Every structure is written in C-alpha cells, then in structure tokens.
Amino acid sequence: MKAVRKSHAKAESKKAVPSEKRKLPQVANVRVREVMTIAEQAGLFDGPRNKVVRGRMPQVLVEEAKARSGARTDTELIEMALANLAVADKYMEWLVAQSGSVTQDIDLEF
Numbered sequence: 001m002k003a004v005r006k007s008h009a010k011a012e013s014k015k016a017v018p019s020e021k022r023k024l025p026q027v028a029n030v031r032v033r034e035v036m037t038i039a040e041q042a043g044l045f046d047g048p049r050n051k052v053v054r055g056r057m058p059q060v061l062v063e064e065a066k067a068r069s070g071a072r073t074d075t076e077l078i079e080m081a082l083a084n085l086a087v088a089d090k091y092m093e094w095l096v097a098q099s100g101s102v103t104q105d106i107d108l109e110f
Contacts, residue, residue: 035083062077
C-alpha cells in the first residue's frame with residue numbers, strides 16, 4: 001500500500017500541464033461530438049491539465065468504446081466519457097436550442 005501512496009503522491013506533485021486552446025478531437029459519432037461541444041462551451045476543458053486518472057479496464061471494453069466514440073487515444077476516450085457524464089443532463093436542453101440553426105461549414109453535397 002505504501003508503494004501506491006508514493007507513486008500517487010509523486011504523480012500529484014508533478015507540475016500541471018499548461019492549458020492551451022485546443023481543437024476538439026475529430027469525432028464521427030454525432031452525439032459524442034455534441035457532448036464534447038457542450039463540455040467545451042461550459043468551460044470544462046479550461047485550465048491546466050493537472051489531474052491524472054487511470055484504471056485497468058478489459059481490453060475489449062476499451063476497444064469497443066474507442067470504435068464507437070472515434071477516440072484515437074486512451075486520453076481522448078477518458079475525456080469523452082467524463083464529458084458525457086458531466087453534461088448528461090444538459091444534452092437535451094442544448095439539442096433543443098440548436099433547432100433551426102445550421103453551421104457555416106455544413107456539407108450540403110451539391
């Protein structure tokens with residue numbers, strides 16, 4: 001148990017990774033992309049990246065989640081999952097608010 005505490009303390013004591021304005025991952029899954037947009041608009045990606053989150057998962061679960069979400073890395077997958085949980089109650093409200101709006105970059109295929 002002491003080894004876990006030491007490594008945990010060591011990870012927590014590292015300097016925070018500075019926050020930078022970044023683009024959201026290119027996600028094919030529309031709902032995941034919208035959830036990430038809501039989270040970004042809510043400022044959930046602002047600030048330094050100073051929290052380390054890890055866990056052991058079944059490989060098949062991670063592979064299926066990456067395939068369905070479009071995540072390329074474990075970090076993107078965890079970020080998408082956390083964003084989904086953080087904004088779950090706001091999704092329907094946001095979706096209804098989008099009614100009648102079309103983005104400038106929409107491909108109308110003609």
